[in-house]
Amino acid sequence: MFFSFAAAVVFAGALVPLSPAVPLRVRADQVGTGDAKFDYVVIGGGTAGLTIAARLAEFASVAVIEAGGYYETDYGNASVVPLLSLTGIDVIDPSEAFPHRPEIDWELLTEPQTNAGNRRVHYAQGKTLGGSSALNTMSYVRSSASAYQRWADLAGDSSYTFDNLLPYFKKSVRLTPPNLQKRNAVNATPEYDPNSFGSGSPLDVSWNNWVDPTISWLAKSLQAIGLVVNPKGWSSGDLNGGSWVPSTIDPAHATRESSQTSFLDYATGNTQLVVYPHSQATKILFDGTTATGVSVNTDGTVYTLSANKEVILSAGVFHSPQMLMVSGIGPKSTLEANNIPVIADLPGVGQNLRDPISVNVAHFVSTPNAQGIVANPATQPEALRQYQEEAAGPYSSAAGYISYERLTDELRSTLSDSTRAALAALPSDSPEVQFIAGTFLWTNGSAMGSMSATICNTFSRGSVTISSASISDAPVIDLGWFSDPADGDVLVAGLKRSRQAWASEPAQSISLGAEVIPGDSVATDEQLLEFVKANANMIWHPSSTCSMGKEGDKDAVVDSGARVFGVQGLRVVDISIFPFSLPGHPQASVYMIAEKIADAIKKGAQ
Template identity: 55%
Template sequence: MRFLGLACADIATTAAQLSVGQLCVALWSLQLFFGEALAQPAFGQPVTYDYVVIGGGTAGLAIASRLAQVASVAVIEAGGFYEQDNGNLSTIPGYATAIPFLDTTPSYPRNSLMDWDYVSVPQTEAGGRQIHYAQGKTLGGSSAINTLAFHRATYGAYQKWADLVGDQSYTFWNILPFFKKSAFSYPPNFPKRNTPNATFTYDLTAFNDFLRGPVQVSWAQWVDPTITWLAKGIRSLGLPQSVLGLNSGFLTGTGAYVTTSVDPCDATRSSSRTSYMEKIGVPAGLQVYHHTRATKILFSSKRAKGVQVTTNDKSYTLTAKREVILSAGVFGSPHLLLVSGIGPAATLNKYNIPVISNLAGVGQNLWDQLYFQIINVVSTPSGGQEIALDPAKANKQYYKQQWGPLSSVSAYISFEKIPSTLRSTFSRATKVALEWFPADWPEVEYVAGAAAGPNGSTLGVLSASLTAPLSRGSVTIKSADPATPPVIDLGWFTNPADGEVAVAGLKRARQAFNSISSIKVGPEVAPGDAVKTDAQILAFVKNAATQIWHAGATCSMGKNGDKRAVVDSRAKVFGVEGLRVVDASAFPFMVPGHPQSTVYMLAEKIADAIIKRR
């Protein structure tokens, strides 16, 4: 990051004992960037704003920043500053996959300053496992803990969105201005990349034009050598490298180095906080209530009038003259709706919660993409290996040159629909179910990665993800107390079709890895050479698959009268006034691939509609 004209490297030279995050917080304490906007408000005092935004995450800070340019806005955020609470793990890209609490097991190492500590019920079709599902509790939300992939979905996916919600303003060309408004992309720095087989063509017109969005998007300036080999393996499947990249509405049948939300000028994470509250600058109309939890949305008759909050165990009310905007995430948004009286009447009555709006879809229709891996020890070097063997060198490269393995999460990804050779084994039910998806909507995503292995070795990792999942989960409550965590059932593999596609996807990933057998060392680590038959592969996948943190659609957008719909195409909650849901929970479905850019798009689109009173 730059501070008053200084680069990170310059600061690090004079304050070597401080992390990048600690330096940020030290400067914030002097209010050099945020002025009074993040000065501690008068916690505990009732205040009135034009808009109250619940959640200072990916969508929440984006929409709040835009609205605060024309109105007074309060943001309620339960967490604090990730630069302080998670340090360089959330600031330096190379550490993005090393954040300890991203562990998916119930015994994960807790960091309750950063994570909501959600744990699912046992997944009956996935080995009976309970899954810890990390969600960012910090200014920046999950944009502060994700693995930075940034790309768009397909023309067909957004057309499906438009058709389902009855609003053609959601087609790709109509939402492209909002994609562009949210992010700015830099061309790849090929001299810095300087790695064989890592050059490519791209379409920079998918970004920018006359706009310079706040989220900084770039291609990695350092490329892991192992990933270049795995990319070669993926291309052996017959999936050509894209000539446009992954931001122009095309995914299926292409392979590309993915753009990431990293500022290439200083090689730091570009989150919703650093982008919408630093690159833009905090508008005078914005007030952030950090370390403050929203406990209930308050109504006067059928109109949302404010939010009950707690800070340091003191409860008070923030009143909204115009609207309350809920951006608490895929689990938090339906949870808060339910305890506030919006959801299935039977559930609300069970816990003696007065029914404000009987909406059966609240907490339903949970989509979640899963991934599973082929792992081999390989003879090629990797960034993880370099960091482990010579951390001083890696630090010097990063701080002096904004380069090296710490500067990037360099990934090569590719998408496809399962080819006919494997598709022919699918049941008729699976084939029919998959017909719901548009022709350009991929069923599987392949991601090439690398990690440090034992004794200084390198692990090559090739994962396959289900991007067209057919299983559905749910979020509900077990108490009227907002402090009681929601009940989360991810629904993994409850639709047998997902198992059939997963088996085919793992076979394709293994085929890709075997095509570069010259770099393999020893037997396959996972799932292992003994796992051969479809039944064995399915058993492995069900017991090993995990989330890629792309859950969504639990407050689904749709047409009035659709039993699953919670909000309309302007994100307004059905049955009440003055309340919207703006985050991934409001998607009608989870878009294929990585949803970060679509979350920003939605926030920009709804902010524009509010400001223009459309």
């Protein structure tokens, strides 16, 4: 994504978030130290980790091991104020020159991407309670019913169909309807199905309390080229057309809602959950092939947390496969090359990495945007007042408008035969391209509007492996960008479709001059593909490195209950077990899978 952070950062220090007087923190008696025994030990206090830990703690003794601390303390307003999730979180810089924030980011660098200009990509991942739910842009978008049916087919388990998953989606959220008075935008009324949401979960989901004028016009431009408004929004299993995006935002205070502010705070007040912050899980311990606990290092002190029942690994898409491998589970050749005793030869560990990529088309625009308002000394004080006193205004706003579409016949005809065949193998209603309407400031302070195209089905595959037997050495990550030519073909078509949106009357009415990104000189298919490969970036939705599947499948690491093949007492519960990259945004499905597996464990324990 093309963003200028400078304007937001200038004012970030002056902000005082309008939040509850004293955020709930883990009680002194819930902070763990030294050897201990629990029913369940959870490795990773991220999106899935805190969710499943909180649910398991309702009926069992549970410990969570987290390498980071509290992001609100370590990173401040940038991690709390919605607008700053787009403009103030500097660690999402994908370049090798990224700002170093080791207190909240794992600071991972990938291998050179041979099909994308040999770029080494900084892949931000939350090292904090809340994990990447503390750094993301808070979009709450479920996938399509056909995608979950595909998941069910790959796992051999009908409980993964959308209708069967819906109770867990509903359980994991507490919906607040849009505040139309604060939004104050007649053409930006969200459409949604209230029956797709719950009302009792700790996790707040709502819509922005302010609408960016530029995004309103770009939404109209998408509608003008045929991507009509979806009357049920993005939570009913149909990803088709356009919709204003719900977000994980506490609407009463317009602050970020993460797994820490929701599930951890809930567990702190209602269970005996024990948290080990600033602590590194170094290895899963086994008795034969049965997981018995976790070795932990806290500031140089090494101790053991024993699990009477199970170890739950929730370390994320890059660190979960790394933890399995350093603990003796993974491809036999990799383990032996690093002198790691083999507990289970699982070739799929670290394989099948899917990473959706995106590219922008951008113009200077005449309409105001949030970044410009808060960067302007004449308008920033009122924006700050609105935020502090009303939980409204530009600072309260994050996610905007998204559209999904299967490629038009015109664009499909430009694809290669192999790409058309790859798309034809997907469900007939599966969206192929996602369009995100966005806005940012150019380096000279001018307002820009952008239309990004993102592939919904990632055909390229990357991998995660290890360079040593130590968890302290970073995992070796190859994103595999454009290793399958279909991804480049689809992104070129998506870029052309974005240009069609910019050519519509609504977009032309706010556009100031010629296209800036990629520019009119990028015209032929060859030039477009060259631009895509040089400029595409991730949207921070990698998945599938510990894929769910049937025993014996080459990529399968866990079964439909998230149990690791070849061992006992060990599950993986995070985005790494998604069998493929789901269309949509994964946050909603991560919360869901944690709820689902927690429920399965609870039923099995009864």
